[in-house]
Amino acid sequence: MSEQSEEPDVDAGEPSAPLKIRAPRIAVVGRPNVGKSTLFNRLAGKKLAIVDDTPGVTRDVREAKSKLRGHDMTLLDTAGFENARGDKLEARMRAGTEGAVMDADIVLFVYDARAGITALDRIFAEFVRKSGKPTVLVANKVESSAADVGITEGYSLGMGDPIEVSAEHNIGIVDLDDAIELALRGVDLTEPAEIQTVEAPVRIAIVGRPNAGKSTLINTLIGKERLLTGPEAGVTRDSITIDHIWQGRRVQFHDTAGLRKKAKVQETLEKMSVSDTIRALRFAQVVVLLMDATSPFDKQDLQLASLVEREGRAMVIGVTKWDLVEEKSETSKALREMAGRLLPQFGGVPVVMFSGLTGKSVDRLLPAIERIHNDWSAKIKTSELNDWLTEKVAKHPPPAVAGRRVKPKYISQTKTRPPTFVLKCSRADKLPESYKRYLINGLREDFSLPGIPIRMIVKSDDNPYHEKNRTGRQRRTPNNARD
Template sequence: MDDFEDIDEAVEDFDTPETRPARLAIIGRPNVGKSTIFNRLAGKKLAIVNDQPGVTRDVREARSRFRGHDLTLMDTAGFENARGQKLEARMRAQTEAAVMDADLCLFVYDAREGVTPLDRIFADFVRKSGKPTVLVANKCESRAGDHGVNEGYSLGMGDPVEVAAEHNIGFGELDDEIEMALRDVVLTVPDEVIDTTEAPVRIAIVGRPNAGKSTLINTLIGKDRLLTGPEAGVTRDSITIDYVWQGRRVQFHDTAGMRKKSKVNETLEVLSVQDTLRAIKFAQVVVLLMDAESPFDKQDLQIADLCEREGRALVLGITKWDLVKNKSEMSKALREKAANSLQQLKGVPVVMFSGLTGKSVDRLLPAIERVQIDWSAKLKTSELNDWLIEKVQRHPPPAVQGRRIKPKYISQTKTRPPTFVLKCSRADKLPESYKRYLINGIREDFDLWAVPIRMYVKADENPYDNIKRIKGMEPLKENKRRNR
């Protein structure tokens, strides 16, 4: 496998209606190189990799095609010997659930450190689960790992496969071992066959740290798929969750909280924010989640402005609504605040709910569906030009330096977001205020609220320009003949 590239797109979905993809979990204690192996097998740099232990916290999934097999790769949190309500204990529970859900496990340990007591505790759990397992001795790029490789036999998982994930060494042998193990995996037929030819609606859930993004997604899908807790900054990677809503495929992207840029100093947080920005870039609809106790913070408005600049449809979600006492008065104030603070996204829907209790969460997906339809809207050129004539007659553009500006033709050139080209005379003189007048008119008259609208003004071509140019060149050609 060649060195992977830093590619932002999700791994292509290769589901087939006959069987589900085999699920391969990459497991081990913290900082043994699981995420690096995950990226190598996926063929793309998806998971955040850092020397700091415990970077991965949630189970991150990616679809891949492996020697004719459909695979769902699962990158898991490092196994910690912790119990109770600590963050490490909740991470351990997620990893154990991933093992039980997997068809095949890659048990990774650090050959340079050798087999540790924590490796033995986790290996005992994996053996009792009965899951087929391939033992991987990572960091074998030098002789320093030879002793650790030999210790791997004591785990009772067969011969360790020697790799150096950071340097892309040993993956040919590892691929062979995975292929051999997959031959014995029996895949079940899915309970419900979903049409995979239709692309899913990609929804990014963004906001400040500890706004309740992971809790909201868990409530929407009806299970504790994502790690949650009172600690700020629990989520680090952007985690993609597949879901089916009313027969339609949906992908939720849980993201790390975004703080003010001046406060983001640590390398790990910088990588997390970059992952969030990529999720926004490739989403169709962004849900900006705000705490009902402190909504419309300056950072919230900056995130909303970023979504508008990226051309994403936006929905404002106000969570922790169960803590609000005077709900009617607060609801009215929030809608007025949205209208005044986000004039570039007039009519943006504001949905109030409690992500923890699930109260009114069912209002969110219909609101997302409406703005996604508007975001993909295509208007007829004839209707647009009839509308333009009416708008110009009602409010003509101001004359500049005593000369009129004449808008002549408008057409929609693309969707997602709706983008228009306006042809007019003296295009460079058309005031921005008049352009905003036309954009707001499109919103109101064609009911395109809450989505960014792009409008480009171009000069109307004069059909006589070419004739004048040709006529102006003729005397020059005659003069050249005379000079000869």
């Protein structure tokens, strides 16, 4: 019997994971007021970052999805680099910018060609060179001849030829795209493929007064120091979006600038921050109204809640700095009582107490958000609604107006997010607002819709004998009546 040839050794290990091409991360960096945010907006194709002549407007690292000649990329807008160390705000901003450089695949080093190369430019350029990241040197603000000397000075940074652009006037952007594309050729953008979920994220806006702890809360929820925090009020200026995975589900946090009383919002920069916050609130699905446990339900908190109700968003009240409260049981009861009394439009709104700084009880917040998001998206069967309406009207019929009864006859849900109902009713224009509130409160209580704005539209039941429906019809008179 002849010997069988041996088969070659085969690796019995698990097959390697398939590779995918990820979107490159491109950080726009430089010292304050060189036009980084303007360039960021230009590359993103929309006005995302706040732009102002005041130095140091950008404080947190802001991300945006964009495309470079049909290819996906992620842009990072960063705070202006300051030569500061320690615990000062400028030092914390510097740390965030340095982290963005290390996290990026490509660095766009931006300097002001009109001002020329400064000592701070040289200090930051040395850090970027030592990082080893592929770098594109960008000479911004070249729209006039005043920039000629500064363009030449750029060669001294040791980052290659400066790309001449004017982000504000859309000059040189094509050349910049060429330079970015060339720099990306040497970057490895492959990584093991992961299971991708097509489920849209739950969009969560964190709003509140200045220094309530919004950024601290998000850092605790995502488990890393992603956002700039500190004791100074008004640290956050832009609305920053952060993607996160919670228990296998995508969530998207929107950190917002604190909103002060309208009379105190006077500076142009703060007005832009307020506008950015309101835009983030409109984009959100669930809003966490964050309050300071030491001074809850301030007038500004109530105004914010009214804004949330007007936009039709689901709401959760988050009470932070709970570690500073001594009588926790009594305070908890008092807060829930105040929520019910001061915010009747959000009857039964969830109130979650925690410490954003220490992380104690923060794990209660996201389950509460998930529950209220599901309720905000709920659809109730028409048959159940009409059985409910019959019972409610029998228990408490609407009052007669001018001696004639108003009869609710039919109800249906026409949309979700927020739940919107149409009530067909005889003499619809005579239905008292108090009775409408009675029905809305009944819907919220009987169908478990706490903390959600409910819309109710009252319409005529199209009675053919109603005066409006007889308009234009020929009225029978003795002259045209049948014999």
